[in-house]
Each structure stands twice: as structure tokens, then as C-alpha cells.
Amino acid sequence: MKIALAGAGAFGEKHLDGLKNVDGVEVVSVVGRELAPTQAVAARYGIAHATTDLAETLALPGVDAVILCTPTQMHAAQALQCLEAGKHVQVEIPLCDSLADGEAVLAKAQETGLTAMCGHTRRFNPSHQYVHNRIAAGELNIQQMDVQTYFFRRKNINAKGEPRSWTDHLLWHHAAHTVDLFAYQAGPIVQANAIEGPHHPELGIAMDMSIQLKAESGAICTLSLSFNNDGPLGTFFRYIGDTGTYIARYDDLVTGKEEPIDLSGVAVSSNGIELQDREFIAAIREGREPNASVAQVMPCYRVLDALEKQLEAAR
DSSP states (O other): OEEEEEOOSHHHHHHHHHHTTSTTOEEEEEEOSSHHHHHHHHHHHTOSEEESOHHHHHTSTTOOEEEEOSOGGGHHHHHHHHHHTTOEEEEESOSOSSHHHHHHHHHHHHHHOOOEEEEOGGGTSHHHHHHHHHHHTTSOOEEEEEEEEEOBOSSOBOTTSOBOSSOOOIIIIIIHHHHHHHHHHHOOEEEEEEEEOOBOTTTOSBSEEEEEEEETTSOEEEEEEESBOOSSOEEEEEEEESSOEEEEETTEEEETTOOBOOOTTTSSOSOHHHHHHHHHHHHHHHTSOOTTBHHHHHHHHHHHHHHHHHHHHHO
16 A cells, blocks of 8 residues: 655654554655655655655555645645545544534545544554443443643744644644543533633744533543643543543553553554554555544534634633
């Protein structure tokens, strides 16, 4: 299978690292914003073609699928571009930064019948898979999730400490992980509330946010997000269930008493990005809907849209 990757930044390289471990896959093109650094990434990973033009890559012979790791504001339009070119597509989270754009991608995916998936990595991390497997087996019901998403990002830089060409967003990007995961683990969301702190004078975005969610099952979720946190960085999940409490920190999982849980048998890899890419490729090969398909994650973006309207009304 011949795959192209658009977005040669910090997250794009994580996908390239993961794809190296998947049999029968060749990355044939990489697309970036600036040619020289894109060519450097291509050379480092042994990729024959590098360009700044996605259309040029889509026109290459034999390209089967595209993984988009480009700035958030480009995701929906580029996903449509790939589907219209007859290519399967995996869009990194978030699918969109407006609900109308996300619905357009869903409609195009349904029209073409192509595989369209979104990179909701938390569905694939072994720590969260372990919890999901217990829920699916009827051994655990979520009562509450308490989630902290904390960064120190008062300047517009990426995960590698390099300047970004775009502005990140607590609601449409970082909250998307938890909103989708909560529904995945506890069931459909029926109530959602949000408040935000002051907007950054230069970045123009809220730097602090608090979100409350309630599922049809009665489970609740409290999500705190900040770009102002000068301390441990990342997202930390506490699952409070009827038969156990679990704390997930990236790919590690412990009980509520900090007892480590062995995740070695949960999946073929401990790398959530690699597992996400394996699911994308397997779904294409098997002609089935992938976990985290655009159709499956759209309820998350409908909740985000409702929360955005709440925040706008309160300003």
C-alpha cells in the first residue's frame, strides 16, 4: 500500500516512525509547508518524493491513501481534496474547527465509500484500550472521568519547541480528545457545559477552560484545560468506575492506589499512533469501517460546536 503524508512537523514524524513497523506499507511522498525542511524529512526516512503541494502528491501514480498532519485549519478542506481525488484519508485530530466543515467531510466520505478516519489516538492507547475492554466485557461501568489537559504554551510553538505557522485551540483540538473518549467509554453525551478564562492578547484564544459532560448512562466527566500550566505537561485521566479506579498517563496505567497495570498483552504495540495507523491500513485492506471513522467521531464535533456557541454567548 502506497501512502502519502502531509504535514512534516512533530506529529507527522510520529506517524512516519509508526508506519515503519507496519508490513506492506510504503510512504511514497511527504508534503510540507517549506520545501527544504520537507526534503530533509523525506531524506531521513528514505521517502522518494517531497513537495509543498498536496495536489502534486495526489496526482502521483499509485497513491492509495493519505495521512494529514497539517495545521488544524487545513484539515477539513484537505480531507475533502483527498476524497475527491479518490484516496482513503486519515485526518489527525481535530477533523475540523467548525461543524459545517466536519459534516461536509462526512457527507463526502459517505458519497465516495472511501475509508475516512480521524486520529482520535486515545481510542488506541493501550491504557485506554484496557479500560475499554473491561467496559465491553461488562466488568466495569464508568461513574466519573476526571481529566486534566495541561501545557505551558504562552508562545506559539510546537511539541519540538519550534515556531508554529498556526494557532492551537483548547476546545477544537485538545478537548476533542476527551469529549470523544468519554463518549467511547461511557456512552452518548446528553449534556455539556463550558466556561473559559481570558483570551491571550496576541494569540487570540482562551488559555484556560473548564468543561462538564454527562452521558446517557448517567456518568459524568470534568475536564480542565490550560495553556498556562508551568508544571507536568500532558493529559492525565482518572477513571472512577463501579469496580475500580484507574489513572492513565499517556501509555501507562495504574490503579487508584498507584499500582502499575501490565499492558503488554493489550495490543501489538505500546505506541498509540502506530496502532492508529495499523487500524487505518487494516480497514482499507479489509473494506470495513475503522475505529474512529469520521462517522463515529462526528458526535464529538457536534458537542464541541454546542460548547463553542455557549462560550460565544457568554462573552
